[in-house]
Amino acid sequence: MEGGPDAPLAPERSPARLSVLKEGDTFLVADAYGDVVGEEDGLFSNDTRVLSTLRLEFAGSRPSLLSSGVGQDNVFFIAHLTNRPLPPLGSEPVPEGLIHIERKRFLWKDRVFERIGLVNYGDRTIEAPLALRFAADFRDMFEVRGQQRAHRGKFDGSRIGERGVEIRYRGLDGLSRRMAIDFSATPERIEAGRADFIVRLAARGAWELYLEIGGEPAQPGRARYRHAAAQARRHMRGRRRPGARVQAGARLFQSWLDKSRADLALLTTDLPGGPYPYAGIPWFSTPFGRDAIVTALQMLWLDPGLARGVLTYLASNQAKETSAFRDAEPGKIMHETRKGEMAAVNELPFGKYYGGVDTTPLFVMLAGAYAERTADLAFIEQLRPALEAAAGWIVRSAASHPLGLLAYARFESSGLFNQGWKDSHDSIFHADGSTPPGPIALVEVQGYAYRAYSVMAQLAHWRGDAAAAAGWRERADALRATVEHRFWLEDRQFYALALDGEGRPCEVRASNAGHLLYAGLPHKKRGLAVARQLASRAFNSGWGIRTLAPEAARFSPMSYHNGSVWPHDVALCAAGIARYGEREAAVLLLNGIFEAAVHFGMRLPELFCGFAREAGEAPIAYPVACLPQAWAAGSAFMLLQACLGLRIDAHRHTVQIEQPSLPPGVDRLRIGGLRIGEQRLDLLFQRIGDRVVAAVEGQDGPQPVNVVLRL
Structure with a gap:
């Protein structure tokens, strides 16, 4: 935003x-x-x-x-x-x-x-x-x-x-x-x-x-x-009721979960296509593309109905024509929409604005995640024209880049200068602090594009179109190879923040690489190296992962994007870290964010300052952060899912739980009313000694779910 x-x-x-x-x-x-x-x-x-x-x-x-x-x-x-x-x-x-x-x-x-x-x-x-x-x-x-x-x-x-x-x-x-x-x-x-x-x-x-x-x-x-x-x-x-319920055997932790759920209900508006989480108050109480997609991903395991509403609305507002003023091209997914006077008379381009390079691949990612979570292929088939248009834009945009990467450069000065999630004017830079020439290819955006190609391959496979599936897999593999070759910084054992318009890497260690882990692009060894750095004291302030490592030229813990802590960013990084097997690091991150939430009255702000945690001191607020903010509230549930190691595959009618962990002080946690198809499932996680075990408390429905536990 x-x-x-x-x-x-x-x-x-x-x-x-x-x-x-x-x-x-x-x-x-x-x-x-x-x-x-x-x-x-x-x-x-x-x-x-x-x-x-x-x-x-x-x-x-x-x-x-x-x-x-x-x-x-x-x-x-x-x-x-x-x-x-x-x-x-x-x-x-x-x-x-x-x-x-x-x-x-x-x-x-x-x-x-x-x-x-x-x-x-x-x-x-x-x-x-x-x-x-x-x-x-x-x-x-x-x-x-x-x-x-x-x-x-x-x-x-x-x-x-x-x-x-x-x-x-x-x-x-x-x-x-x-x-x-x-x-x-x-x-x-x-x-x-x-x-x-x-x-x-x-x-x-x-x-x-x-x-x-x-x-x-x-x-x-x-x-x-x-x-x-x-x-x-x-x-x-009624807005708080949809989806499964989480009950923790710890009063403060439960209070945080309840407040987060209440904030999501507050920010969610019933639009014609279904529920849609507005980004945040006061500045962003309107439909945003990126924010809503991330919020829907955070809540998908508990409440897939939110994802359906987000996908429906964004598909209906997909760009159909080219507009330099609105940074629009056919197939792009909306960045934001506004209803005020200035937008109506085109004093600003935000009446319906498309200047986000990541929103379109994220849209395809969410559709794939929703399909896996629900097996609702009838709805996905309704979305198929929008998905194909979105994937088509990604392909055309990547084809215009010398390396086949997804990059951005605004068309007019009225648009956003930077068009990833870190969209403030100073958030992308070289190691010496200089501003790189565009077009800019962000590292996390390549991860989103990789997942979008993989989703298109999976959807084609489910339709029985083997040739299309193979073509999309080939694109995913090619992009993965390019990222591993051009973004990897061997001396730092980390990925560059971006490539500039001349193909030079921005050799800056930033949390963006954690999103690459979330997308699953890095090979195992490199993914582990990045995961361990993100979990280290260089990044982790004690309250959460900072957006930049402190050695970065533009690092400031009081900045908007250059050293602050964003709860949604921490959640995506933690999910990526857990994906590469570092479950305990994800638990520590969950605990740090939870303890920050306690100091903020159980309501996580959009962001807070990235000062290192000191004994007896509270996290330091960012003075104009939105509060509440949807993807900050949703971060609690993505972090929890990462710690539980829980994944739902509705096509196989399976819930997989791998090396579950619980945060300190929470010895018992119940997930009630988890729906997979027509089946209702209740799960119990309990600490026994030095490990956490999971059990099925009950099932109700015509087709029992297979719960696979890997300790």
């Missing part, structure tokens, strides 16, 4: 202190008080900030914060506040801490529902002014991130009613956008950006106010609030 913003947040507004709610294409980011102050926060709908300010004042000042947070199920935000000393209103002043203020809110059907409740714990009646300040700037997401615009649309007047305000904006794309805020009680005074109430609270008395914010006016009240809250909770519960 596109590189993160450069400007850090103030400490009080760091991602860990912001609350996030999401429903469909609408999300709300607010601070610990529940306030929106118009920085990187707000209520966003379809890549437009429709609410830029929402501040609660009590007697002219911000209340004191007692506690706040989003519930474990990600439905409700609740803030507990209390009054500061109140000035006298015809009597003696009210001391601090007598009035409890509760803000409880949720999103449903693109609307904010909020209840503000006050309770007076004093022994006399209190009158106090309560005010809500609000504003709508209708800024495009890219404006909020810092993009400057020469022209904007125009505000189209405001409607001020007895109990609500409506603000209108007409964009340059011709669309009218509205923000309506309405209250259950009549304010003493209401204007375009403020509503004032005089609250009379009897001793031990209570008062409540309901408000709603959305694109249409409403009549808020207790009944509407409670009805919508029940629907929102039921819907979120």
